[in-house]
Amino acid sequence: MSVIRRQLFFLFVIACAASLAAEGRLVPWLIVDASLSAAFMPMFQWLGFVMVWRMRVGDGAPSARDTDGFLDGNVAWLWWWTAIATDVSLAPPRSMGPSVLIAFLAAIALFGWTFLRDVRWLRGGYGRSERDAVLDIAGMRLVTWGFGVMWFFGIAIWFGEVPKVFAWWHS
Amino acid sequence: MTMSPRVAWGLMAIAVVSGAAADRVPVRAPIMAGGYRVVAADFHTHSSYWSDGAQTPMGLVLAAERQQLDAIAITGHNQVSDAKVGRWFSALVGGPTVLVGQEMLGVDHHVIAVGTEHMIDLPTVDAQVAEVHRQGGVAIAAHPMVEFWPGFSDAAKAQLDGAEICHPLVYGNPKAMPAFEQFRAGQNFAAIGSSDFHGLGRIGQCRTYVFAADATAPAILDAIRARRTVVYGPGGKTYGDPALAALIADRPELRAIATVDPPASVLDWLSRLSAMIGLVGLVSRRTTAR
Numbered sequence: 001m002s003v004i005r006r007q008l009f010f011l012f013v014i015a016c017a018a019s020l021a022a023e024g025r026l027v028p029w030l031i032v033d034a035s036l037s038a039a040f041m042p043m044f045q046w047l048g049f050v051m052v053w054r055m056r057v058g059d060g061a062p063s064a065r066d067t068d069g070f071l072d073g074n075v076a077w078l079w080w081w082t083a084i085a086t087d088v089s090l091a092p093p094r095s096m097g098p099s100v101l102i103a104f105l106a107a108i109a110l111f112g113w114t115f116l117r118d119v120r121w122l123r124g125g126y127g128r129s130e131r132d133a134v135l136d137i138a139g140m141r142l143v144t145w146g147f148g149v150m151w152f153f154g155i156a157i158w159f160g161e162v163p164k165v166f167a168w169w170h171s
Numbered sequence: 172m173t174m175s176p177r178v179a180w181g182l183m184a185i186a187v188v189s190g191a192a193a194d195r196v197p198v199r200a201p202i203m204a205g206g207y208r209v210v211a212a213d214f215h216t217h218s219s220y221w222s223d224g225a226q227t228p229m230g231l232v233l234a235a236e237r238q239q240l241d242a243i244a245i246t247g248h249n250q251v252s253d254a255k256v257g258r259w260f261s262a263l264v265g266g267p268t269v270l271v272g273q274e275m276l277g278v279d280h281h282v283i284a285v286g287t288e289h290m291i292d293l294p295t296v297d298a299q300v301a302e303v304h305r306q307g308g309v310a311i312a313a314h315p316m317v318e319f320w321p322g323f324s325d326a327a328k329a330q331l332d333g334a335e336i337c338h339p340l341v342y343g344n345p346k347a348m349p350a351f352e353q354f355r356a357g358q359n360f361a362a363i364g365s366s367d368f369h370g371l372g373r374i375g376q377c378r379t380y381v382f383a384a385d386a387t388a389p390a391i392l393d394a395i396r397a398r399r400t401v402v403y404g405p406g407g408k409t410y411g412d413p414a415l416a417a418l419i420a421d422r423p424e425l426r427a428i429a430t431v432d433p434p435a436s437v438l439d440w441l442s443r444l445s446a447m448i449g450l451v452g453l454v455s456r457r458t459t460a461r
Contacts, residue, residue, distance in 0.1 A: 022234060038225075
């Protein structure tokens, strides 16, 4: 239950940010709508964690305590989403100033920081070697972000446009 | 010092209640001018179904109503399925006209297809526009920044029905407006204003006023083909047919909603501030010493 509550809370924070970004207020229908829109994030995160855990880390499915420990790493992202919610609440809708770039750069930094944090968690809590822990977390991220990006940006782009970009790059 | 969870959740409840109280669908009569129905439309929006948007197609429909739009095109990246979901939902709830469309992405061009029923996957603008027309739709150059010009040959430009002259980029990128104006110089494009809405800003913050026989999809497409559009850009500068613009010159509210952010109400601010403080309170309690 704790795990589900964590993921629902994660979704709730994202949905609040989306509601504030689109309407400048918290609106029930938008919170529900944005939760449906963002549901792929916790789902793919859980999928990546369970897949890699079963293949590399544990004997079977991760326990609730294991999962809870892993999802603890989302706190940094919760702060990021809270910052986004604050920014879009205060900025006028037509302002697309530097905050978008700052948010993007912060996301890259957070991606790296949370990666190292999760590696340390696996090493400290489960006795994984540094190499194994790095591969474990990289595998989880690959599944989570791979599926997530593919869903978010659209299957059409990934099978239709990315090959064109590669072809253009090599031409 | 952390906030009590009861206080934090209480603030979130205040944020939701005040936000819901401020959330109203404006009641308005159809605008007529010169024998035309003046349709407020946004022809470039993205949903969360595979097109990096933050709202579902249903959410786009509900948001469009609140922003006083009579029509939207949902333009998925190289796909039309989410637009069909939006069209179905809008018909169900009596919402705005939803036109099915897609944004055809290329390395050197982005083109919006509006009024097409089937996915178009062709490599060049010429071929894309020809297929859009074959399906009965209209083709619009999307945010024609200089880097997107190479994909448009002279022949392709001659076949385009419209080009975006107002897009949220014009409010944040000083290169955008000159590029859009230069792209349309000497061309007979319908002026198009679109929000390219992905979840930030407001849907319809750039919009097109279409002078159509009625607010149905065929009438709107006919009007674009006939170049019967007016767009207000930054500072209220007018693009499109001057004679049509003159017909709505006595409706300053049309220009205002297209160019100026409306002031936030007391309820809006109550919702925002409660949400911000409440979220900080809730998230700070999640911080643990893993």
